[in-house]
Amino acid sequence: MPATVIAVALPVPVRALFDYLPPEDSDTLPQPGTRVTVPFGTRSRVGVVIRIHASPPPARRLKAVTTVHDSEPMLDARLMKLLGWAAEYYAHPPGEVIQHALPALLRGGRSLADEPERLWQASAEPDTAARRRTGSRQAALLEFLGRHPDGIDERLLVRHGHAVATLRSLERRGRVHRRDAPPPVPVPPAIAPLAVALSPAQRAAVETVAAGGANGFGVYLVNGVTGSGKTEVYLELVRRTVAAGRQALLLVPEIGLTPQLIDRVRRGVGAGIVVMHSGLPDGERLAAWRSARDGSAGVVIGTRSAVWTPLPHAGLIVVDEEHDLSYKQREGFRYSARDVAVKRARDAGIPVILGSATPALETLHNVQSGRYAQVRLADRAQGSPPAVRIVDLRGRHMHGAFSDTLLDAMRRELAAGHQVLVFLNRRGYSPVLMCHACGAIETCLRCDAPLTFHHQQQKLLCHHCGSGRRPGAECRNCGAAPLLHVGHGTERLEETLRQQFPAARILRVDRDSTRARGAFDRMYRAITAGDADLLIGTQMLAKGHDFPNLSLVGIVDADRGLFSNDFRAGERLAQLFVQVSGRAGRDRTAGTVIVQTHFPQHPLIRALKGDAYGEMAQVLLEERRAAQLPPFTYWAVLRAEDYRVERPRQFLTEARRLLERAAPGLELSGPHPAPVERRADRLRWQLIVQAASRNALNRAMAPWTRALEALKSARAVRWSLDIDPLEVL
DNA sequence: AGCACGCCGACT
DNA sequence: GTCGGCGTGCTC
Numbered sequence: 166m167p168a169t170v171i172a173v174a175l176p177v178p179v180r181a182l183f184d185y186l187p188p189e190d191s192d193t194l195p196q197p198g199t200r201v202t203v204p205f206g207t208r209s210r211v212g213v214v215i216r217i218h219a220s221p222p223p224a225r226r227l228k229a230v231t232t233v234h235d236s237e238p239m240l241d242a243r244l245m246k247l248l249g250w251a252a253e254y255y256a257h258p259p260g261e262v263i264q265h266a267l268p269a270l271l272r273g274g275r276s277l278a279d280e281p282e283r284l285w286q287a288s289a290e291p292d293t294a295a296r297r298r299t300g301s302r303q304a305a306l307l308e309f310l311g312r313h314p315d316g317i318d319e320r321l322l323v324r325h326g327h328a329v330a331t332l333r334s335l336e337r338r339g340r341v342h343r344r345d346a347p348p349p350v351p352v353p354p355a356i357a358p359l360a361v362a363l364s365p366a367q368r369a370a371v372e373t374v375a376a377g378g379a380n381g382f383g384v385y386l387v388n389g390v391t392g393s394g395k396t397e398v399y400l401e402l403v404r405r406t407v408a409a410g411r412q413a414l415l416l417v418p419e420i421g422l423t424p425q426l427i428d429r430v431r432r433g434v435g436a437g438i439v440v441m442h443s444g445l446p447d448g449e450r451l452a453a454w455r456s457a458r459d460g461s462a463g464v465v466i467g468t469r470s471a472v473w474t475p476l477p478h479a480g481l482i483v484v485d486e487e488h489d490l491s492y493k494q495r496e497g498f499r500y501s502a503r504d505v506a507v508k509r510a511r512d513a514g515i516p517v518i519l520g521s522a523t524p525a526l527e528t529l530h531n532v533q534s535g536r537y538a539q540v541r542l543a544d545r546a547q548g549s550p551p552a553v554r555i556v557d558l559r560g561r562h563m564h565g566a567f568s569d570t571l572l573d574a575m576r577r578e579l580a581a582g583h584q585v586l587v588f589l590n591r592r593g594y595s596p597v598l599m600c601h602a603c604g605a606i607e608t609c610l611r612c613d614a615p616l617t618f619h620h621q622q623q624k625l626l627c628h629h630c631g632s633g634r635r636p637g638a639e640c641r642n643c644g645a646a647p648l649l650h651v652g653h654g655t656e657r658l659e660e661t662l663r664q665q666f667p668a669a670r671i672l673r674v675d676r677d678s679t680r681a682r683g684a685f686d687r688m689y690r691a692i693t694a695g696d697a698d699l700l701i702g703t704q705m706l707a708k709g710h711d712f713p714n715l716s717l718v719g720i721v722d723a724d725r726g727l728f729s730n731d732f733r734a735g736e737r738l739a740q741l742f743v744q745v746s747g748r749a750g751r752d753r754t755a756g757t758v759i760v761q762t763h764f765p766q767h768p769l770i771r772a773l774k775g776d777a778y779g780e781m782a783q784v785l786l787e788e789r790r791a792a793q794l795p796p797f798t799y800w801a802v803l804r805a806e807d808y809r810v811e812r813p814r815q816f817l818t819e820a821r822r823l824l825e826r827a828a829p830g831l832e833l834s835g836p837h838p839a840p841v842e843r844r845a846d847r848l849r850w851q852l853i854v855q856a857a858s859r860n861a862l863n864r865a866m867a868p869w870t871r872a873l874e875a876l877k878s879a880r881a882v883r884w885s886l887d888i889d890p891l892e893v894l
Numbered sequence: 895a896g897c898a899c900g901c902c903g904a905c906t
Numbered sequence: 907g908t909c910g911g912c913g914t915g916c917t918c
Contacts, residue, residue, distance in 0.1 A: 170918090172918090173918080175917085175918090177917075179916095179917075181917095181918090182918085183917075183918040184918045185918060186918095203918080204918090205917060205918080206916075206917045207917090208917095210917095225918070226918095228918065877914080877915095880913080880914070880915085881913085
């Protein structure tokens with residue numbers, strides 16, 4: 166007699182589903198997408214039902230589902246299908262994939278309609294007498310609360326082994342207090358949207374997408390330089406989507422960079438808007454998720470993870486700055502939110518917009534092969550494009566990292582009362598500290614990498630593992646002095662510029678100077694308020710910010726990336742060039758970009774002078790085609806690491822043999838050591854898989870990883886598979 | 895992942 | 907003698 170079997174995805178790193186019998190005390194079967202608690206080994210776990218099937222009498226005796234948590238699916242059929250596709254495409258354990266679509270508060274068995282959270286916070290510091298009366302359990306609880314300044318749910322406290330009684334006694338003495346659960350994200354009532362005045366080019370873009378959207382699925386690259394008004398195009402399309410009673414999903418690279426965008430959507434679209442990103446407290450995240458799921462939110466704005474938000478009435482997806490690397494998750498479940506968004510739109514039969522001034526080469530290739538439509542917004546809505554000057558550094562006398570040409574131009578712009586941005590993507594003072602006597606350089610003890618000297622902290626820091634040490638006065642190798650600083654970082658630029666421009670108000674904006682909470686916002690406001698003249702920035706300052714008074718951008722070192730091992734370095738360089746150049750000359754001021762290089766004849770540098778990105782991209786695509794690199798071939802990287810070299814090498818060798826046998830058509834390379842082989846004392850190796858077709862790659866990957874799980878050598882290493890890797894490192 | 899089982903070293 | 911190190915295997 167065939168048994169009814171329930172296949173459940175559980176949050177364990179196993180590429181399989183687990184079969185259970187229906188719950189004993191119920192005659193209704195839990196449908197796919199509902200959460201169930203099941204016995205698992207010695208414990209029990211909450212998972213999601215994937216499917217129900219009739220099975221021949223199973224080989225082993227199955228256990229039964231313990232509890233069904235949802236009377237109707239928490240995740241609808243369409244989303245379940247997308248998650249299933251993603252698990253297969255990225256060859257990742259299905260249970261871990263599904264976790265990404267559930268807010269943390271729903272990953273346990275808690276019901277959507279459950280009582281609200283009871284959040285607790287530590288109260289202000291007590292006097293010493295009170296502190297003396299604190300018992301050890303109380304101290305532990307207080308310490309735990311201290312780590313959760315925004316408050317933490319009572320149930321979570323209990324789950325971490327704290328007693329409610331301890332909490333109550335602390336409450337009686339005023340050491341802790343209840344914090345009201347955050348109100349559900351208010352969904353503002355519909356207001357009459359502001360009419361948006363569109364330029365003819367913008368209107369044409371809107372009509373193109375709208376006309377195509379009527380036919381269902383389509384991918385539209387909205388390609389326009391910074392300042393060409395892509396946002397207005399998105400807004401109008403979002404507005405129309407909402408007016409038609411459907412939902413729009415707007416993905417952005419980083420929520421911190423887009424307060425203005427959120428504000429404009431809020432004012433420009435008369436509909437409930439929710440924001441979803443990983444920094445949201447669990448309660449707020451749940452509330453936002455819930456209003457997307459029940460349809461009360463017309464617009465969801467969010468980062469990478471928001472691509473998994475339930476949208477019962479999805480009508481449009483927008484991926485802003487689609488080339489941005491932050492759409493690719495870099496650990497664990499290594500999905501690309503941009504690619505998932507395209508798949509999701511295809512499944513739902515709706516249009517998806519990819520917006521960028523500097524599209525990924527993959528996207529441009531899809532346009533050129535006719536898979537994606539392109540809508541160009543060629544003109545800047547206001548202002549004119551910056552003039553580009555290439556400065557040949559060969560043989561030139563330098564002031565630190567600066568040529569006279571760049572310094573003179575800076576002097577002129579500063580005298581005219583304009584702002585100047587000096588761009589260098591390297592923080593710290595100097596990337597290498599070298600002995601003048603023997604040539605030895607200071608390297609990290611745990612990584613195969615030189616240490617960067619940081620002047621402010623007076624420390625040598627490793628940019629790979631984060632460790633640091635105080636530099637000695639003499640060489641560790643030969644004992645001689647002095648040690649020389651080789652190369653320039655942003656701190657050193659600042660030093661040079663303070664000498665050159667003693668009167669200028671100089672602001673350095675990099676990860677070090679913005680570490681303090683709110684520091685970036687403060688600096689950003691200082692810049693827009695005109696309280697700084699000379700800005701020194703890493704890529705932090707290159708992205709999407711609007712500085713109306715900025716007239717000159719100096720690219721200090723264009724040469725890094727021209728000859729990198731990473732074949733994508735050129736693409737990144739081109740994107741960065743154009744993004745950072747876009748900071749110059751908006752609104753009132755005509756801008757100039759000065760590029761310092763030792764390779765003025767390099768095709769990438771030459772292409773900067775024209776329609777910068779279009780030409781550079783064409784050069785790069787031709788290189789990729791000639792070398793049979795992505796997007797002309799399809800890649801995956803299997804990485805492994807351990808403290809003992811032979812282990813990753815052994816595992817990858819076995820993995821290679823397995824794949825050679827199962828899929829002889831694929832081209833394999835490796836195992837190779839990663840470019841920085843040793844990182845935090847772990848030795849990292851990799852195996853590159855290359856396929857002539859998407860299909861060939863994909864058919865092989867999921868079965869391969871299932872076989873890898875069974876290898877004994879796999880248990881001895883940390884390993885991961887990266888499909889469509891963005892860095893082969 | 896998390897947990898149990900099992901087989902070897904240094905400690906109350 | 908046993909506590910505990912982590913290598914190994916398994917979870918329906």
